[in-house]
Amino acid sequence: MIIASDGQQQRPAADAQQAPAGAGAAEAAAGSHAGAQRKRGRTARAAEDAAAGDAVGRAAIEHEPAPGGRPTRRAKLAAASAIAATAVKEASARRTRGAAAAAAAVKEDVGEDVGDEAEDQEEGQPKALARSRARAAPRKKAPKRQPLEDGAAEPEEVAAEPAATPAKAPAAKRGRAGGAGKAAGPKSPGKAAAAVQLLDEAEAAALAATPLLDLGQLVAGKLVRRPSASVKTPYVADIQLLPAAHPGGEAAASSAAGAAGEGGGSEGDMVLAHAPAMDCAGMVTPGATVYMSKSAPRAPGAPPAATSHAIQLVEDQRPGGTAAVVGYHPQLAERLAAELVRRRLLEAALGAGRVVGLESQRTFGNTRVDYVLKMEDGSRMLLEVKNVVCADFPDVAGGVPPGRPAVGVYKVPVPSGRLEHYSPTALFPHGAQKPKIKVVSDRAIKHVTELTALHKHGRELPEAGSVPHEGDEGAGGGKGEPEGGEGRLRCAVLFLVNRSDCAAFRPCHEADPLFAQVLKAAEEAGVKLVAYDVVWRGGAAFAGRHLPVVFGPGVTSAYDPARLAEVLHFNATDPRKNWKSTKAKAAAAEVKAVVASGKAAKSARRGGKKAKQEEESSSNDQDSE
DNA sequence: CCTTTACCGTAGCGATGTTT
DNA sequence: AAACATCGCTACGGTAAAGG
Numbered sequence: 070m071i072i073a074s075d076g077q078q079q080r081p082a083a084d085a086q087q088a089p090a091g092a093g094a095a096e097a098a099a100g101s102h103a104g105a106q107r108k109r110g111r112t113a114r115a116a117e118d119a120a121a122g123d124a125v126g127r128a129a130i131e132h133e134p135a136p137g138g139r140p141t142r143r144a145k146l147a148a149a150s151a152i153a154a155t156a157v158k159e160a161s162a163r164r165t166r167g168a169a170a171a172a173a174a175v176k177e178d179v180g181e182d183v184g185d186e187a188e189d190q191e192e193g194q195p196k197a198l199a200r201s202r203a204r205a206a207p208r209k210k211a212p213k214r215q216p217l218e219d220g221a222a223e224p225e226e227v228a229a230e231p232a233a234t235p236a237k238a239p240a241a242k243r244g245r246a247g248g249a250g251k252a253a254g255p256k257s258p259g260k261a262a263a264a265v266q267l268l269d270e271a272e273a274a275a276l277a278a279t280p281l282l283d284l285g286q287l288v289a290g291k292l293v294r295r296p297s298a299s300v301k302t303p304y305v306a307d308i309q310l311l312p313a314a315h316p317g318g319e320a321a322a323s324s325a326a327g328a329a330g331e332g333g334g335s336e337g338d339m340v341l342a343h344a345p346a347m348d349c350a351g352m353v354t355p356g357a358t359v360y361m362s363k364s365a366p367r368a369p370g371a372p373p374a375a376t377s378h379a380i381q382l383v384e385d386q387r388p389g390g391t392a393a394v395v396g397y398h399p400q401l402a403e404r405l406a407a408e409l410v411r412r413r414l415l416e417a418a419l420g421a422g423r424v425v426g427l428e429s430q431r432t433f434g435n436t437r438v439d440y441v442l443k444m445e446d447g448s449r450m451l452l453e454v455k456n457v458v459c460a461d462f463p464d465v466a467g468g469v470p471p472g473r474p475a476v477g478v479y480k481v482p483v484p485s486g487r488l489e490h491y492s493p494t495a496l497f498p499h500g501a502q503k504p505k506i507k508v509v510s511d512r513a514i515k516h517v518t519e520l521t522a523l524h525k526h527g528r529e530l531p532e533a534g535s536v537p538h539e540g541d542e543g544a545g546g547g548k549g550e551p552e553g554g555e556g557r558l559r560c561a562v563l564f565l566v567n568r569s570d571c572a573a574f575r576p577c578h579e580a581d582p583l584f585a586q587v588l589k590a591a592e593e594a595g596v597k598l599v600a601y602d603v604v605w606r607g608g609a610a611f612a613g614r615h616l617p618v619v620f621g622p623g624v625t626s627a628y629d630p631a632r633l634a635e636v637l638h639f640n641a642t643d644p645r646k647n648w649k650s651t652k653a654k655a656a657a658a659e660v661k662a663v664v665a666s667g668k669a670a671k672s673a674r675r676g677g678k679k680a681k682q683e684e685e686s687s688s689n690d691q692d693s694e
Numbered sequence: 695c696c697t698t699t700a701c702c703g704t705a706g707c708g709a710t711g712t713t714t
Numbered sequence: 715a716a717a718c719a720t721c722g723c724t725a726c727g728g729t730a731a732a733g734g
């Protein structure tokens with residue numbers, strides 16, 4: 070580890086190659102590329118944003134859009150490079166001169182007027198103003214970007230390289246459908262399966278001391294409120310920047326010396342942060358310490374981001390005044406899991422032999438699984454990853470830190486009554502039950518149920534949208550543990566314990582008895598349950614241990630099928646989760662109706678052919694609802 | 695008073711459309 | 715034909731206003 074002259078730590082170049090398929094600056098650059106120069110111009114909402122002085126931290130990263138029509142591909146690439154280059158400049162500027170200076174530098178570089186985004190406008194901005202602004206011009210879909218990486222994370226020589234070669238890493242990381250198992254499905258012809266390459270044993274061993282994932286320099290902050298006072302979505306929080314702090318205690322010796330003073334603004338500044346896991350079982354509540362990445366700059370022309378930061382890690386207050394660093398961002402679990410697989414650290418626990426391939430986000434029947442592992446014997450294993458953040462508390466005096474919100478607190482007896490005889494157990498799921506259906510996560514229950522069904526079936530079900538094979542017979546059929554081999558399908562659930570202070574994992578029957586029962590049933594059906602933890606030091610996660618999966622006292626697989634059916638039905642029909650698409654469809658249908666009536670009159674003069682097509686497509690749309 | 699509804703941000707996949 | 719761009723959709727759930 071090299072300590073730079075300004076006191077910031079720099080990452081050795083070797084670290085850049087540890088992450089799966091090029092996490093890091095390459096991804097950030099790719100994100101910029103993907104979002105480069107969308108057709109959509111800046112919306113009315115965006116203009117109002119600027120007038121309202123929306124995000125305090127945004128001034129430093131905002132760019133003026135290139136107005137006008139559709140840019141050529143070359144122009145887009147050039148723009149992407151320019152953005153990336155700007156990001157690099159900003160990175161060094163932030164490190165050396167602080168955010169205000171960086172913002173000024175960006176203004177000069179781009180020759181833009183950032184507008185009147187005075188910081189004090191944000192504080193005390195009337196709620197009604199924010200709301201009316203949001204309603205006046207509904208925001209369109211934001212372009213892709215990478216929240217996990219910060220252009221500032223890497224030293225210049227690392228960041229500069231991928232800026233010139235965007236959109237390489239993510240393709241490999243994601244792994245395309247149409248891979249090994251799909252035999253080049255008809256709907257995605259020609260798309261090469263870019264499955265993750267696994268390491269051989271020697272390569273994996275050589276990486277043993279390097280992090281699974283490195284988020285680079287993070288910014289420390291204290292949560293003031295969520296939702297933010299200015300953006301009412303629960304996924305956005307107001308965060309007050311803290312002086313330099315180091316997640317994980319000894320992290321001072323590690324990389325993520327998140328210095329607010331040099332990083333994302335001055336100490337005490339308020340920023341808006343994306344909080345994708347919301348309160349995270351009571352950990353992310355007012356006063357909580359969080360560690361954030363800075364959001365990559367948006368492409369010119371894209372609607373500006375509402376948030377300047379994204380929460381990555383949080384401190385969970387533990388008994389005795391200690392705190393555990395917990396991986397907060399839901400995406401961390403998937404990325405960490407992929408790297409664990411890539412390094413062959415899960416093979417023994419999965420017990421299905423040697424893994425030869427890894428694909429992500431494949432759909433089987435109704436379920437989209439996180440990963441598909443291709444095994445040496447030709448069989449496949451579906452791996453569902455759950456991010457585990459919560460740990461129980463000892464039921465002794467002082468066991469729960471004062472001021473800790475009650476949500477997410479599950480107490481276990483300590484027979485001796487002594488704190489030192491207690492070791493935490495990681496829990497999933499956590500949090501309050503949904504009032505309507507009285508479970509914490511109907512989705513998790515659905516996933517486990519469907520994985521169990523697939524595992525029992527023992528081979529692939531007809532894929533959604535494909536022609537069903539009527540004569541498809543299961544290889545497993547639920548009669549014991551079937552043989553492996555070509556076509557064989559097995560299932561596993563990985564509970565990625567995103568902290569290092571737990572000795573075991575168990576499903577949290579206190580929060581969700583049905584989930585615990587369904588999981589127990591899955592285990593009895595042969596679904597592998599694996600728990601593995603990681604150690605956060607600074608902004609880097611290191612492989613931890615394989616933890617035992619245990620069940621609380623009295624938890625059995627005897628769930629009530631009617632109750633399960635009720636939950637699954639709720640999951641399938643909950644209108645809330647589709648509000649956006651439902652609304653979009655309604656609006657589109659309305660527009661279409663108006664357009665169609667206009668066109669019908671028009672094309673009647675031309676023979677009516679086009680109007681017929683319009684009608685067909687619109688009726689198809691309605692069929693799919 | 696209780697229940698329902700509208701609303702918010704971000705990221706990624708898959709399908710479709712467009713350019714090279 | 716291949717590569718790239720764009721769109722539609724999905725996931726995640728708390729809050730406040732509106733409705734009964």
